[in-house]
Amino acid sequence: MRLTFLHDPRGGESLTLIRRADGAEFTLFSYSRKHRVPHDLAHAVTERELRMPDGIFGCIAAGAVFDSMEQTAGKKRHDAKVRSARILKAPNSIGMSEALSSVFHLAVEKDQPTPYAEVREMWGVTRADPCPYADVDLDRTTETLRELSHRWQASSDPLDFPWPESLQAEASQHGPKIRVRTGRRDR
Template identity: 40%
Template structure:
């Protein structure tokens, strides 16, 4: 999935997402006060940490957030129901992605990347309390990648990046749907 981050007409950012199914969507950013776009932080963090059910993995799977708009392409006939089911099934993962991407974003924004692993670990403990699911190297990679993308953003005002095909949120099976062959009578 191709994602193009660019300046919007409002002074913020907009991420134009070209999904594999031919649908093109725009995700507006609300980050005029930041040097580094928040959605870029989601992209770098979720990709580096392998978060498939975060913002961009959910979009790749067919999720459409309420603030997104269709630019082109023809969505599936059941796209709205699938999106709702997908986003509902991944609420916890989306919340976790928001938290972790926010911490990485802040570390890069405030030039504290040397502390990013400790900051993400602390955030994880407050969120879940279980064993930390990522290596220090992955967390560092998220911050380094975001810093590199931020430098490209500052230099060019646009960032073009690919979301991995294998980092897509799983589509939950609809409730009440029976799978398999019907019994013969």
């Protein structure tokens, strides 16, 4: 999947063009908050750098479609709505992605250092297990977002953002198991 962040000509924050591996292309309309750093860019950086395969963009890569997305090219899958619903109903990290990306977003927006304590606190609000991210992961996420934010602000050119093929929600595990009747026993 490939993401391209564009400055919204309507005066909003940004638009994200999404080109999925299956050939479908979408425009993701940002919820404009007039930040220097686009909210969706903060999500993409957080999910990619922290290797979250089932955050917002990993779910999109697997076939999820959100209400804020519009398909602009490519063939629509016959089961697009069902597949999307299955992916989004499955356990995923969308909530955690929202929480963590907001922490990184705020730190970069306010030119603050890596938010180590805030990330670990946010993790602990929703999870009982220890935060799995080392300081080096948090530094990399903050610095990547900071660097891309500077590029975004310095130019009106589109910002290309490659998405790793490995970061994709598991679509196959989200549906009901299908049983095949063979006459002898169910498999």
